[in-house]
Amino acid sequence: MASITADYYNNNAQSFSDSTINVDMSALYNAFLPLIKTHGHILDAGCGSGRDALYFKQQGFTVSAFDASEALASIASEHLNQVVAVNTFQQITAQNQYDGIWCCASLLHVPKDELPQVFLKLQNALKPNGVLYVSFKYGTQERVHNGREFTDLNEDGLTALITHHTELKILKQWQSVDQRPERESEVWLNALIKAVPVL
Template sequence: MSNKTLSYYNQNAQSFSDSTLHVDMSALYSEFLPLIPKHGHILDAGCGSARDAAYFKQQGFTVSAFDASTELAKIASTHLQQPVAVKTFQQLDCSNQYDGIWCCASLLHVPKNELPQVFLNLQHALKPNGVLYVSFKYGDSEREHNGREFTDLNEEGLTALITQHTELKIIKQWQSVDQRPERESEVWLNALIKAVPVL
């Protein structure tokens, strides 16, 4: 995440958290959670307000979370009632740890040329047959908008990225519209990706 984007989130942490906390995510949860073992360990990567991590915790999953923004991590820790780490996707350095990793509207701030390494970090962090959920704003450009930098992806762009990783396999891609009020015109690319160990 660029310094510009990071400072945006640190300066607007409370208003960003407030605007996202009560968005209805049930349609996405229903795609992801059935693929995770009961009481499995889920990492909410780039967790923002920890809205999703808190829901997963309520459903009986073991949850870990991190965010690159110090200020958002503080808010998220309070909401989740457990520590939220301050780190970036580039700093994710563990192996064979999570049954699922949830990257909801968070990877979109990683510069496109850094995404291959970031997907490798995510692949390593997943257990064999673990599942990764990702979402990007729909498109094929890198752009700046309202003080933040975005990497937009479409199906072709994401497929090209994932095929670089022998152990990652896309199991589903679909488009959805933004659930926030007045944002219905924004289209998102969603994908479920599985870590399939090469024998």
């Protein structure tokens, strides 16, 4: 995560956590969790407040989590009652470790030219047949908005990234609207992506 974006989250961690902690994520959970084996290991990558990681833990999954913001990782550690690492996507080194990786509104802060390498790291971190969830704000540009850097993607952009640079397989892509109050005009691209075993 660029320092400008990390600075934003460190300076606004509590207000960001407060604004996102109660968002209804059930539709996304219902799309993702049935694809993860019972009591499997899920990585919440860029976990923010720890909202989703806590839900996964409550459903009986083993959960690991990290965030690039020290302040958000601290808040998430309290919510989860376990240590949340301070890491970036570029620092992922795990191999064949996770049944699922959840990247909800987090990969969108990775510069577009670094996404191919990051997707390879995510691919390597997944077990064979593991599933990755990602979401991006819908669009085609890189931009700075309210002190944060964003990489926007549409279906074609994500498909190109996955098919040209990885052995991952896109299971499903769909659009959704933001669930936060007064943000209904914002459209998100969601995708479920599978780690296909190499024969």
